[in-house]
Amino acid sequence: MATLQNKKVVVVGGSSGIGFAVALGALQSLASLVIIASSNKARVEDAVARLKAHNLPGEIRGEVLDAKDSDAVKAFAVALGAVDHIVWTSGDVPKAELGGPSGPFSIADSVDKGQGIAGQRPFPGGALGSSVATALEGLTRGLAVDIAPVRVNLICPGLINTELIEKMFGEHKDHITKTYVEKILMKRGGDPSECAEAYLFVMKCGYITGQKIDVEGGYLLI
Numbered sequence: 497m498a499t500l501q502n503k504k505v506v507v508v509g510g511s512s513g514i515g516f517a518v519a520l521g522a523l524q525s526l527a528s529l530v531i532i533a534s535s536n537k538a539r540v541e542d543a544v545a546r547l548k549a550h551n552l553p554g555e556i557r558g559e560v561l562d563a564k565d566s567d568a569v570k571a572f573a574v575a576l577g578a579v580d581h582i583v584w585t586s587g588d589v590p591k592a593e594l595g596g597p598s599g600p601f602s603i604a605d606s607v608d609k610g611q612g613i614a615g616q617r618p619f620p621g622g623a624l625g626s627s628v629a630t631a632l633e634g635l636t637r638g639l640a641v642d643i644a645p646v647r648v649n650l651i652c653p654g655l656i657n658t659e660l661i662e663k664m665f666g667e668h669k670d671h672i673t674k675t676y677v678e679k680i681l682m683k684r685g686g687d688p689s690e691c692a693e694a695y696l697f698v699m700k701c702g703y704i705t706g707q708k709i710d711v712e713g714g715y716l717l718i
């Protein structure tokens with residue numbers, strides 16, 4: 497079975513939710529170095545401490561990076577040097593504007609991004625988010641061609657129980673997730689670790705690129 501032994505993994509958005517689960521999963525898969533980056537220093541430090549508490553063998557580092565600041569992203573990428581995998585899960589509660597992570601993806605074996613399933617089954621009133629989600633599929637395939645043999649893949653989460661859901665829905669969270677869960681074949685939201693498995697797969701499998709994996713409990717089927 498493949499591992500991430502001797503691999504260096506960067507997770508932008510690794511202080512919380514899906515990114516944190518990927519960082520932990522990478523350490524459990526024996527990565528030698530995991531660097532998590534996000535915009536809030538206190539959250540980065542807290543996440544590094546939580547990862548270290550697992551007493552896994554790999555080295556853990558935290559960096560403060562605002563993924564919306566393209567100059568900062570470039571400086572971060574240059575300073576990183578050679579790494580094996582870049583996972584990009586940074587994201588915030590959607591606003592009514594176009595935007596998102598951009599920048600060079602330095603030297604890596606793979607780049608694995610995250611984006612929801614809204615492009616395939618748009619929510620009412622969510623046309624803008626849906627168009628961005630769909631654009632990421634094209635970006636993934638285009639980058640897979642342009643920067644081969646570096647591999648580029650896209651993970652599309654359905655409802656995953658993370659801090660983002662709390663932030664996004666606030667006091668309406670229980671009502672909204674209950675309605676959503678009824679439309680999911682698994683009849684529940686996913687655990688971040690279940691979504692992280694898809695990221696770990698595309699990192700470990702050296703023969704997959706330009707692909708999209710939906711981790712959505714069967715929501716798209718009904």
Ligand SMILES: NC(=O)c1ccc[n+]([C@@H]2O[C@H](COP(=O)([O-])OP(=O)(O)OC[C@H]3O[C@@H](n4cnc5c(N)ncnc54)[C@H](OP(=O)(O)O)[C@@H]3O)[C@@H](O)[C@H]2O)c1
Pocket residue numbers: 508509510511512513514515533534535536537539540561562563564585586587588610611612613652653654655656657658659660661
């Ligand atoms: N959870 C779901 O059900 C779901 C469904 C579909 C799509 N997604 C997408 O999946 C991605 C991860 O979601 P999640 O649920 O894991 O969210 P989360 O728990 O809120 O984690 C988001 C991460 O992104 C970081 N971040 C936010 N703004 C940033 C910025 N400007 N620069 C750098 N880092 C930033 C956050 O840390 P700081 O606050 O410290 O910056 C945090 O580490 C998001 O793009 C989200 O839209 C999630």
